[in-house]
Amino acid sequence: MQALEQLAPPPSLGLSTSSSTASVSGAILGSTLRALDAALQARDICTHTHCQRVIYYSLTLGRIMGLSEDELVTLERGVFLHDIGKIHMPDSVLLKPGLLSDTERTVMQQHPSIGYEMLRHNPLLTDAAEIVLTHHERYNGSGYPLGLKGDDIPLGARICAITDTFDAITSIRPYRTPMSVEDACNYIQSERGCQYDPEIVDMFTALPSSQWQEVRRAASTSTALNSLFHAA
């Protein structure tokens, strides 16, 4: 097991490049991501900060799993953008302080497809767009929007499914009290092979809940994420 400091993610979105052509591509991508970041921040600050924490958790988990640098870059971009489709949600749904009705939930469940449509034409974001589209799929096939099953779900989306939930259930919501980190880890374990990829759950729970508590504290206070796009 690596030390937590080694797992702590310095996000870059893979924008550091050496050749001039790659630098131009990186600059264009960086400005695109910066614009999307600003739009989400203006639209819903809660979703924005949620996405930043989920990046942190996902890169931590990705490093525990031993992902390559290229895989980490794809993961980082996909997770950063995973809820970007919520920009199109009506205020009555996106900003509702209580539980969603069935009709409102159906509207909300369109956000992966909307996000995918926003991104899929950008050749630099093809893999990230697939994570956006599939981050609410479930390992047993009961998710949405496609009902994908098992390894048909992109790896980044299978990781995001766990880290997205981890942040959601440990965060304050107007309609429920947050779970403790220990209870959240137990919940994720209980969904092993159902909602979540069993092998990735095993990697997640390989880090004790006390250490996930430390990761959560770091993700909530980190200023490193504020420099996400400065490498472009």
Ligand SMILES: [Fe+2]
């Ligand atoms: Fe989502």
